[in-house]
Amino acid sequence: MELDLLAEHYRRDGFVVVPDLVDAETLAALREVTDQLIDASRSVSKSDAVYDLDTGHSADSPRLTRIKLPHIQHPLYWQVLSSEPVLRLLSQLLGTAALRLHTSKLNCKSPHGGRAVEWHQDWAFYPHTNDDILALGIWLDDVTPENGPLLAIPGSHKGPVLQHCANGVFAGAIDPKDPLFEIDQVSALTGAAGSASVHHVRVLHGSAPNLSNCARRVLFFECCAADAWPLAGIAGPYNGMTQSELLADLQARMICGELPMQARLEAVPVNLPLPVPPDNSSIFAVQSSSGAQSAFNVTD
Numbered sequence: 001m002e003l004d005l006l007a008e009h010y011r012r013d014g015f016v017v018v019p020d021l022v023d024a025e026t027l028a029a030l031r032e033v034t035d036q037l038i039d040a041s042r043s044v045s046k047s048d049a050v051y052d053l054d055t056g057h058s059a060d061s062p063r064l065t066r067i068k069l070p071h072i073q074h075p076l077y078w079q080v081l082s083s084e085p086v087l088r089l090l091s092q093l094l095g096t097a098a099l100r101l102h103t104s105k106l107n108c109k110s111p112h113g114g115r116a117v118e119w120h121q122d123w124a125f126y127p128h129t130n131d132d133i134l135a136l137g138i139w140l141d142d143v144t145p146e147n148g149p150l151l152a153i154p155g156s157h158k159g160p161v162l163q164h165c166a167n168g169v170f171a172g173a174i175d176p177k178d179p180l181f182e183i184d185q186v187s188a189l190t191g192a193a194g195s196a197s198v199h200h201v202r203v204l205h206g207s208a209p210n211l212s213n214c215a216r217r218v219l220f221f222e223c224c225a226a227d228a229w230p231l232a233g234i235a236g237p238y239n240g241m242t243q244s245e246l247l248a249d250l251q252a253r254m255i256c257g258e259l260p261m262q263a264r265l266e267a268v269p270v271n272l273p274l275p276v277p278p279d280n281s282s283i284f285a286v287q288s289s290s291g292a293q294s295a296f297n298v299t300d
């Protein structure tokens with residue numbers, strides 16, 4: 001699909017599938033590096049700075065929900081992020097060549113039960129001064145209706161920020177019974193490995209457990225226009241930093257162009273992700289430790 005058309009769909013729906021974003025050679029390299037990282041998790045028995053372990057993880061059968069910050073774990077991931085086809089796509093969708101990485105993650109859903117991600121808007125976790133922010137998800141495996149594809153509500157990026165609280169704390173998930181949650185409108189984003197999804201920071205999305213025989217691994221890069229300045233965030237990269245550390249960190253995250261010293265303020269709705277839930281070490285921990293209601297209480 002032409003970039004202009006992709007951008008039109010993205011602006012209309014708040015998400016779009018990009019067929020064959022990475023070539024076969026790059027895909028093979030990404031899969032190899034990721035397999036090695038997953039293999040190294042065999043010696044890990046507790047979630048740590050690199051791995052989020054899923055239920056049933058063992059040395060014999062590694063099961064992860066996530067590899068954290070893949071761009072820090074291996075240089076190939078940053079190489080792919082800063083490759084020509086990815087930069088062209090990001091600049092087109094974000095409307096600027098000055099691009100910053102907010103964060104990265106490699107979400108893994110193992111066959112037979114890989115974890116659901118409850119419905120949420122990323123914006124609820126990390127509001128900024130403007131919402132020119134998106135998540136690019138590069139598919140390392142084929143994504144099918146059965147292995148827990150990203151689900152999204154078209155047009156929801158233009159609507160309100162829904163309530164993401166449960167039991168008096170930030171839950172990182174909406175109430176599935178929220179009357180503003182139009183579940184009948186849902187779209188599933190599926191396609192071949194090497195393709196990618198892009199979703200806007202305000203689009204309502206989630207994904208079901210993986211009930212199939214096939215793994216679903218997605219390399220997410222959350223990227224913003226460089227003049228989108230972070231307002232607050234939990235489970236985010238800037239917690240506990242001094243102003244100087246924050247500046248150095250934002251500079252280190254520039255994918256291309258310069259970090260401007262002006263923030264662009266837009267009239268965007270902002271709910272702060274507070275109070276902090278008991279465990280904010282990852283989205284999975286936020287959603288489960290807050291006692292958020294599941295929209296996917298399916299059993300295998």
Ligand SMILES: O=C(O)CCC(=O)C(=O)O
Nearest residue numbers: 107117149150206207283
């Ligand atoms: O992995 C997925 O299906 C969804 C990921 C997501 O929404 C997130 O990690 O914020």
